[in-house]
Amino acid sequence: MPESFINIHSISEFHRYYSLESPKHPLVSVIDLTKIKRKDADSAQHFHHLGLYAAVYKKFDGSFKYGRSDYDFQEGALMFIAPDQIVQTSSDTDTEIDEGWFLAFHPDFIYGSELGKKIRNYTFFDYSSNEALYVSDEEKKTLETIISAIQTEYSKNIDRHTQGLILNNIELLLNYCDRFYERQFFTRSKVSNDILHNFEQLLNHYFDDENLIDKGIPEVKYFAEKLYLSSNYLSDLLTKYSGKTTIEHIHLRLVDKAKNLLLGTSKSISEIAYELGFEHPSHFTKVFKTKTGLSPLHFRKNQIS
Numbered sequence: 001m002p003e004s005f006i007n008i009h010s011i012s013e014f015h016r017y018y019s020l021e022s023p024k025h026p027l028v029s030v031i032d033l034t035k036i037k038r039k040d041a042d043s044a045q046h047f048h049h050l051g052l053y054a055a056v057y058k059k060f061d062g063s064f065k066y067g068r069s070d071y072d073f074q075e076g077a078l079m080f081i082a083p084d085q086i087v088q089t090s091s092d093t094d095t096e097i098d099e100g101w102f103l104a105f106h107p108d109f110i111y112g113s114e115l116g117k118k119i120r121n122y123t124f125f126d127y128s129s130n131e132a133l134y135v136s137d138e139e140k141k142t143l144e145t146i147i148s149a150i151q152t153e154y155s156k157n158i159d160r161h162t163q164g165l166i167l168n169n170i171e172l173l174l175n176y177c178d179r180f181y182e183r184q185f186f187t188r189s190k191v192s193n194d195i196l197h198n199f200e201q202l203l204n205h206y207f208d209d210e211n212l213i214d215k216g217i218p219e220v221k222y223f224a225e226k227l228y229l230s231s232n233y234l235s236d237l238l239t240k241y242s243g244k245t246t247i248e249h250i251h252l253r254l255v256d257k258a259k260n261l262l263l264g265t266s267k268s269i270s271e272i273a274y275e276l277g278f279e280h281p282s283h284f285t286k287v288f289k290t291k292t293g294l295s296p297l298h299f300r301k302n303q304i305s
Helices: 011-017 114-121 137-155 162-187 189-208 220-226 231-242 246-264 269-275 281-292 296-304
Strands: 003-008 028-032 045-050 053-060 063-066 069-072 077-081 085-090 097-105
Touching: 003 011, 011 028, 011 097, 028 137, 053 162, 097 137, 097 162, 114 162, 137 162, 162 189, 162 231, 189 220, 189 231, 189 246, 220 231, 220 246, 231 246, 246 269, 246 281, 246 296, 269 281, 269 296, 281 296
Parallel strands: 003 045
Antiparallel strands: 028 097, 045 085, 053 077, 053 097, 063 069
């Protein structure tokens, strides 16, 4: 299958790529995906490098090829893209979009605003394509009302109020999506529980290994890749169910192993830190004290006395 790499860094470039009329606003746009005509190039596999933030809603009567996997879009699903992400897509079937929209806004549009300061809090911008947000009909209507308000605002004569009102609506949409993701974590409890169980097994297996000196302290990415998830999705799911992020679970397991070594051996603090995979004893002491309220040395002395 032929491949192509496409750079899209502005709203205007996005419109030109899909042969759409010029955008009504240079930094934000909503596109009706049902009006996009499939091009001959769409039979190829694409690597899109986007310099935009985007929220994409799609609904198909069937499945759609996204990267190397097929996803069922009968419910209607939302995916999110952050600037400079590489999005791999292909359209190998004749499946047509039943309904869908593409909200795109340039980073310049939110710089200096309250949304710009907290955009990274919306961690779903870094989720993988298979971690899409599936929305109910009622939720879809809520989002469509906001999308319509954004379109209406930038279609008017642009004035000093335009940017603020559009920013408010984008933030409102993202807040609703945050809420809907929380709902999805719990309503799809079977999937979530399986992930939690598998994560615990991976965690146990990693720390049961006596070779931490060579392996080092595991990163969140290690467990996420083993579970075929993005790091943010895994941490968000764990936070919703346990109140602790992935890194907190890792540190707690480190501390449990450290306690056994502190009380069950006569090894020095430096030796224990090294055995647990820390390059610097001071880092080990900081993690241990954060989780227990005591330094490793004071913990050992208190237990012995």
